[in-house]
Amino acid sequence: MANAEIKNIKAKTFPIVQKTNSIQQIRYSCSISALHSAAAIPGVIPITHCGPGCADKQFMNVSFYNGFQGGGYGGGAVVPSTNATEKEVVFGGAERLRELIAASLKVLDADLFVVLTGCISDLVGDDVGSVVSEFQQQGVPIVFAETGGFKGNNFIGHELVTQAIIDQYVGEYTGPKEKGTVNVWSLLPFHNTFWRGDLTEIKRILEGVGLKVNILFGYESEGVSEWKNIPKAQFNLVLSPWLGLQTAHHLAEKYDQPYLHIPVIPIGAQETSAFLRKVVEFSGLDTAQAERFITQEETSYYHYLESFSDFYAEYWWGLPAKFAVVGDSAYNLALTKFLVNQLGIIPGKQIITENPPEEYRAAIHQQYQTIAKDVSTDVEFEDDSYLIHQSIRQTKFGNKAPIIFGTTWERDLAKELKGAIVEVGFPASYEVVISRSYIGYRGALTLLEKIYTTTVGASA
Amino acid sequence: MAINLNTAVVESREQRLGTIIAWDGTASRLSKESAYARGGCGSDCGARRLCELSGPFTQGSVCSEQMVECQAGNVREAVLIQHSPIGCGAGQVIYNSIYRNGLAMRKLPVENLHLISTNLQENDMIFGGIEKLEQSVRDAWERHQPKAIFIATSCATGIIGDDVESVAKKVEEEIGIPVVPLHCEGFKSKHWSTGFDATQHGIMRQIVNKKPKKKQEDLVNVIALWGSDVFTPMLKELGLRVNYVVDLATVGELEQLSEAAATVGFCYTLASYLAAGLEQEFGVPEVKAPQPYGFAGTDAWIRELARVTHREEKAEAYIAKEHARIAPKLAELRKQLKGIKGYVATGSAYSHGLIAVLRELGVEVNGSLVFHHDPIYDSHDPRQDSLAHLVDHYGDVPSFTVSNRQQYQFYGLLQRVNPDFIIIRHNGLAPLASRLGIPAAPLGDEHHALGYQGIINLGETILEILAHKKFHQDLAAHVKLPYKKEWLDLKDPFALVKAENLLDTERA
Numbered sequence: 012m013a014n015a016e017i018k019n020i021k022a023k024t025f026p027i028v029q030k031t032n033s034i035q036q037i038r039y040s041c042s043i044s045a046l047h048s049a050a051a052i053p054g055v056i057p058i059t060h061c062g063p064g065c066a067d068k069q070f071m072n073v074s075f076y077n078g079f080q081g082g083g084y085g086g087g088a089v090v091p092s093t094n095a096t097e098k099e100v101v102f103g104g105a106e107r108l109r110e111l112i113a114a115s116l117k118v119l120d121a122d123l124f125v126v127l128t129g130c131i132s133d134l135v136g137d138d139v140g141s142v143v144s145e146f147q148q149q150g151v152p153i154v155f156a157e158t159g160g161f162k163g164n165n166f167i168g169h170e171l172v173t174q175a176i177i178d179q180y181v182g183e184y185t186g187p188k189e190k191g192t193v194n195v196w197s198l199l200p201f202h203n204t205f206w207r208g209d210l211t212e213i214k215r216i217l218e219g220v221g222l223k224v225n226i227l228f229g230y231e232s233e234g235v236s237e238w239k240n241i242p243k244a245q246f247n248l249v250l251s252p253w254l255g256l257q258t259a260h261h262l263a264e265k266y267d268q269p270y271l272h273i274p275v276i277p278i279g280a281q282e283t284s285a286f287l288r289k290v291v292e293f294s295g296l297d298t299a300q301a302e303r304f305i306t307q308e309e310t311s312y313y314h315y316l317e318s319f320s321d322f323y324a325e326y327w328w329g330l331p332a333k334f335a336v337v338g339d340s341a342y343n344l345a346l347t348k349f350l351v352n353q354l355g356i357i358p359g360k361q362i363i364t365e366n367p368p369e370e371y372r373a374a375i376h377q378q379y380q381t382i383a384k385d386v387s388t389d390v391e392f393e394d395d396s397y398l399i400h401q402s403i404r405q406t407k408f409g410n411k412a413p414i415i416f417g418t419t420w421e422r423d424l425a426k427e428l429k430g431a432i433v434e435v436g437f438p439a440s441y442e443v444v445i446s447r448s449y450i451g452y453r454g455a456l457t458l459l460e461k462i463y464t465t466t467v468g469a470s471a
Numbered sequence: 472m473a474i475n476l477n478t479a480v481v482e483s484r485e486q487r488l489g490t491i492i493a494w495d496g497t498a499s500r501l502s503k504e505s506a507y508a509r510g511g512c513g514s515d516c517g518a519r520r521l522c523e524l525s526g527p528f529t530q531g532s533v534c535s536e537q538m539v540e541c542q543a544g545n546v547r548e549a550v551l552i553q554h555s556p557i558g559c560g561a562g563q564v565i566y567n568s569i570y571r572n573g574l575a576m577r578k579l580p581v582e583n584l585h586l587i588s589t590n591l592q593e594n595d596m597i598f599g600g601i602e603k604l605e606q607s608v609r610d611a612w613e614r615h616q617p618k619a620i621f622i623a624t625s626c627a628t629g630i631i632g633d634d635v636e637s638v639a640k641k642v643e644e645e646i647g648i649p650v651v652p653l654h655c656e657g658f659k660s661k662h663w664s665t666g667f668d669a670t671q672h673g674i675m676r677q678i679v680n681k682k683p684k685k686k687q688e689d690l691v692n693v694i695a696l697w698g699s700d701v702f703t704p705m706l707k708e709l710g711l712r713v714n715y716v717v718d719l720a721t722v723g724e725l726e727q728l729s730e731a732a733a734t735v736g737f738c739y740t741l742a743s744y745l746a747a748g749l750e751q752e753f754g755v756p757e758v759k760a761p762q763p764y765g766f767a768g769t770d771a772w773i774r775e776l777a778r779v780t781h782r783e784e785k786a787e788a789y790i791a792k793e794h795a796r797i798a799p800k801l802a803e804l805r806k807q808l809k810g811i812k813g814y815v816a817t818g819s820a821y822s823h824g825l826i827a828v829l830r831e832l833g834v835e836v837n838g839s840l841v842f843h844h845d846p847i848y849d850s851h852d853p854r855q856d857s858l859a860h861l862v863d864h865y866g867d868v869p870s871f872t873v874s875n876r877q878q879y880q881f882y883g884l885l886q887r888v889n890p891d892f893i894i895i896r897h898n899g900l901a902p903l904a905s906r907l908g909i910p911a912a913p914l915g916d917e918h919h920a921l922g923y924q925g926i927i928n929l930g931e932t933i934l935e936i937l938a939h940k941k942f943h944q945d946l947a948a949h950v951k952l953p954y955k956k957e958w959l960d961l962k963d964p965f966a967l968v969k970a971e972n973l974l975d976t977e978r979a
Contacts, residue, residue, distance in 0.1 A: 036586070
């Protein structure tokens with residue numbers, strides 16, 4: 012079988028092609044997939060107003076065959092859907108949505124419902140806003156976002172959902188701010204396979220330096236009560252290359268709340284300590300507590316790293332020297348920074364796949380050009396896997412096989428290049444992820460274990 | 472109603488077969504009420520259709536386009552274009568994983584599937600997406616030189632009215648391979664199985680050899696999904712070869728569908744349309760027998776297959792040999808499974824087969840949930856009445872429910888019968904059972920319970936799964952369900968539906 016596989020791969024040819032509208036082997040979904048952002052908030056349940064397959068498509072692909080994360084309390088097969096038929100297409104679906112919302116209130120136990128629309132509703136022009144506002148006026152905790160699939164991808168949908176909750180549920184606030192409290196806007200829930208564990212680590216280290224943290228998504232969030240506290244926070248932290256910036260701008264206008272933007276999600280002690288110092292400086296917190304925490308974390312981190320160094324320094328059979336990263340900008344940048352600066356691996360090819368809005372691309376590009384004091388690298392933006400693989404095939408990785416940080420789509424490519432594959436992003440259909448994190452102090456060590464178990468494990 | 476290959480669009484299940492997606496009663500009553508479709512009487516409705524429940528609360532179902540992805544998208548040497556915004560393309564993830572694992576299970580070279588999204592944007596909704604479709608079809612050709620290109624439509628392209636046919640025709644003439652539009656807009660059918668039919672419709676219209684040069688008298692079409700190769704050893708006993716379609720088949724294997732001596736399947740829900748169409752259009756006989764589950768079903772199925780392919784004497788020898796072979800193991804399993812209660816929650820005809828197998832094993836089955844019900848299959852032949860076969864040979868199922876994967880109803884259904892385990896295939900129901908402490912046997916390999924060996928396989932799987940109970944019971948003690956207590960306390964999973972029907976019969 013292994014032989015047949017290799018023979019088959021060798022027999023294939025891959026003609027060089029140009030960019031078109033086509034996307035082969037998708038790396039993001041559409042805006043209704045932001046139903047995950049609703050389900051990621053404890054106690055919140057999305058209600059979808061769309062065709063019969065939309066909700067299933069999103070959770071089976073984004074939360075199941077992507078790390079087998081599971082839908083949690085209000086995601087997965089729990090999600091109500093109007094399952095629109097010809098009737099809703101021809102006569103409109105507002106009445107059907109009204110009926111579904113009323114019934115959802117009887118059946119489901121949620122602190123907040125988030126209505127998301129699909130292509131059908133947005134094309135036939137259902138007045139979803141007025142249906143939802145009828146319920147809002149009765150005091151039902153419910154908001155809506157128009158997330159028809161043609162309006163943008165799930166990153167765009169995520170910010171539509173967060174802003175819908177802020178505007179329609181959190182509401183106005185003119186009271187005082189709580190010094191030392193921060194709202195965190197970072198990874199895209201569920202799409203990023205490791206978001207649960209990563210948000211836990213982010214909250215842990217921010218609390219470690221003395222902040223009170225509204226993490227907003229995942230098991231460490233307090234749910235809607237935390238969202239209600241958003242306006243009281245001293246500031247917003249956007250910890251990602253661009254996702255969350257829109258929300259932060261919105262909050263700046265709405266609540267006169269400043270924000271700190273840190274594009275690099277920290278992995279490893281160097282980057283994490285630097286990150287924490289920046290946040291502490293911005294917040295004006297006491298640096299003494301922060302430094303105590305940093306010292307403590309670094310001590311522990313470097314103890315483990317010291318033991319790891321025996322392997323890293325004298326493992327006989329060789330370790331990958333060059334790497335490629337294929338993934339959304341948040342993890343792509345974070346990993347590249349860590350691999351170059353703290354492991355000393357040589358960047359081969361970095362491809363960002365979530366189609367970030369044009370206005371953010373120059374800044375992202377700049378990050379790669381200054382990836383280390385002495386290393387500059389390039390980055391490509393591409394969302395069609397055929398072209399992504401074409402670009403990697405054309406990359407010169409030198410004598411040694413590269414290690415690819417990518418997705419399930421790169422499994423065969425890695426074999427073809429005789430390299431290793433670590434699935435770090437959507438879709439990761441051959442990873443089982445529960446609480447694993449690859450970021451911060453603790454996640455970095457887990458990442459090292461993953462990388463070198465993969466390479467050593469495949470050696471004989 | 473005969474299959475009509477002259478139209479590009481397949482007729483939906485509900486139009487052709489009177490399919491329903493919500494019903495609650497006993498298996499015997501559903502069987503009796505379905506008899507109208509075979510020319511019998513007994514429908515309580517007094518109309519020539521089944522009574523169908525319809526309520527205000529529904530959870531996300533599955534659409535026809537997904538079934539096109541999982542069939543046409545899993546044909547080797549072909550490309551499937553998803554003419555849609557990017558979100559429909561999300562399905563590439565699951566069907567890639569299943570495709571890869573299916574290939575590995577069949578010992579075929581593992582590869583990623585070949586699906587391309589046209590990635591329609593807001594502007595395309597205004598000006599149409601036809602140019603992008605044409606580009607993507609050309610991309611498919613340029614990149615892979617496939618032997619066929621399928622096109623799946625979407626809700627969005629259905630509403631904006633893109634003329635998919637003319638693009639397909641134009642490019643097909645140019646590149647000289649079949650370019651096959653499959654009309655599968657999610658909103659057009661209430662049940663996803665119409666997507667199976669849409670794929671099979673396109674294959675029969677544009678891929679199958681219309682005038683086969685030769686007949687292969689020992690070739691049997693097996694309409695399957697990704698299941699392990701259990702048919703080859705079975706059919707070998709009769710001197711027959713297997714042509715697996717649609718998933719994992721090459722385009723050539725689809726072309727030769729018309730050359731075969733017979734067509735069979737593992738489940739009439741999946742096989743109905745293609746098998747009937749091959750018989751009607753190309754004279755390939757469909758084996759009209761109960762499905763091959765349990766002794767009664769498998770015996771009858773093998774005898775009918777042997778009769779159609781003129782191998783009767785081999786059949787009897789094989790049947791006798793297999794009965795004898797599995798008898799000791801079966802006796803042992805029956806002892807081990809005594810007093811165990813099971814529940815089957817799967818696709819329609821598949822459930823009929825699995826319940827038979829469970830009863831062969833001595834497992835008590837007091838309830839079953841099926842995602843839809845076809846009162847008849849496309850052949851209109853009573854020998855394929857899988858539900859009647861179940862009731863006649865293995866007795867009634869007191870709680871028999873049609874519910875298209877509505878998790879909120881599943882709680883009440885499980886309370887009715889308190890099973891020790893459930894059998895599932897589609898995702899979405901086992902997570903609830905798990906939170907109630909009930910383990911599930913997920914039959915990812917849909918051939919696992921088929922034939923004589925299948926009885927043993929399923930018995931062993933149940934023993935393994937029962938051990939998982941420890942995990943699920945531990946979990947059940949520590950989770951809160953997302954459903955309101957008021958809802959869970961209602962005894963009737965269809966309470967809302969019935970209340971609604973009293974107020975409004977329009978939605979039926």
